[in-house]
Amino acid sequence: MVETITRPNCYPYIYGKRKLEIKNPVEHIYFKVNKDSDFYLYFLLVNWPIGTDTPDLSFSIRDKSRGKTYTDIPVSITNFTTPAKLPFISGTNPINFMFFKDSPIEVIIEGQTPGTPFDPEYININLWGLHQA
Amino acid sequence: MRMNWEEIKLLQKKPRFVYEGKDTVPGRSLGGSKLIVIDITSDAHFYSELLTITYNTLDDDGNDDGVNHLSVKITDGEIRRELNTDFIDLAPFAVPGRQRTPGVPGDPGNELHVAGFPWPYLWGANGSINLDTRNDSDSELTVTYQFHGFKFPTKDFIIDG
Numbered sequence: 001m002v003e004t005i006t007r008p009n010c011y012p013y014i015y016g017k018r019k020l021e022i023k024n025p026v027e028h029i030y031f032k033v034n035k036d037s038d039f040y041l042y043f044l045l046v047n048w049p050i051g052t053d054t055p056d057l058s059f060s061i062r063d064k065s066r067g068k069t070y071t072d073i074p075v076s077i078t079n080f081t082t083p084a085k086l087p088f089i090s091g092t093n094p095i096n097f098m099f100f101k102d103s104p105i106e107v108i109i110e111g112q113t114p115g116t117p118f119d120p121e122y123i124n125i126n127l128w129g130l131h132q133a
Numbered sequence: 134m135r136m137n138w139e140e141i142k143l144l145q146k147k148p149r150f151v152y153e154g155k156d157t158v159p160g161r162s163l164g165g166s167k168l169i170v171i172d173i174t175s176d177a178h179f180y181s182e183l184l185t186i187t188y189n190t191l192d193d194d195g196n197d198d199g200v201n202h203l204s205v206k207i208t209d210g211e212i213r214r215e216l217n218t219d220f221i222d223l224a225p226f227a228v229p230g231r232q233r234t235p236g237v238p239g240d241p242g243n244e245l246h247v248a249g250f251p252w253p254y255l256w257g258a259n260g261s262i263n264l265d266t267r268n269d270s271d272s273e274l275t276v277t278y279q280f281h282g283f284k285f286p287t288k289d290f291i292i293d294g
Binding site: 002003004005006007008011012013014015016018019031042043045046047124125126128130 | 178204214216217218219220221222224225226250251252253254255285288289290291292293
C-alpha cells in the first residue's frame with residue numbers, strides 16, 4: 001500500500017545581508033518578509049572580522065508594522081553567540097518571534113560605547129527561520 | 134508539548150541517508166560562481182534534517198586568512214522554490230563564531246565546519262538541490278554541502294501537493 005506524504009506547509013528560509021558597513025552609532029537594518037508567507041524567526045546569526053574590535057555589540061529586533069519588539073532594550077550579542085570559537089549553533093539561543101507576511105523586520109545594532117559606532121570592517125547577518133505558507 | 138512515541142519509532146526505522154555536493158568554485162577573475170546540483174534519485178523522496186558545510190578560506194593571494202569568501206542561493210530544483218534571499222554569506226551559519234581578520238596572529242585553520250544546522254525540508258524524488266555558489270576571492274575555493282536525513286521510498290510513498 002502506498003502512503004501519501006503531504007508536503008509540509010513550512011520550510012526553512014534565510015534572509016541575509018553580507019558585508020554590511022556599519023557607519024552610525026545606532027544602525028537600522030531592514031528585511032522584508034515575502035508576500036506569500038509568514039516568517040517564524042528562529043536564529044539571528046551574526047559575525048564580523050575580529051581585528052581590534054571587541055565583541056561588544058548589542059542588538060534589538062522589532063516588527064515596526066505591529067509595534068512588536070523582541071527586545072526593548074538592546075541586548076549584548078554575547079548572550080547569543082558565545083564564545084566565538086564554539087560552533088554557532090551551540091552558542092545561539094533561539095529567538096522564536098513571528099513576523100507576518102509582507103511585514104518589515106528591523107534589526108537595530110549598536111556598539112557598547114554610546115555615541116561611538118561599532119566599527120568592524122563589515123558585518124554579516126543571517127536570519128534563519130521557517131516560512132509558513 | 135507531548136512527545137509522540139509512535140512517530141519517533143517510525144522515523145527511526147527509516148533508512149538514514151546523506152546527499153553530498155562537492156565542487157570547486159573558480160576565483161573572481163574566472164567568473165567566481167558555480168552551480169552545484171545534487172540530484173535526488175528516483176527511488177526515494179528525501180527529508181533533510183540537517184545541513185553541514187565545509188569549505189576553505191583562501192584570500193586573493195592564496196593565503197589562508199580564515200575569512201569566508203563564499204555565498205550561496207539554495208533552490209528546490211523540482212518546484213523552483215528559493216530558500217533564501219539573494220546570496221547569503223556562508224560564514225554566519227557554517228563557521229564557528231566570528232571571523233579572523235587578515236594579519237591578526239593565529240592559525241585560522243584550513244577547513245571550518247559546524248556539527249550541523251537545521252534544514253527540515255522534503256525533497257521530491259527525481260528533483261534536485263541547487264546550490265548556486267559565488268566566490269569573491271581571486272583564489273579557487275572548495276566547498277562541500279551535506280544534507281542529512283531520511284529516505285522515503287517511492288514504492289511506498291507519494292507526495293501530495
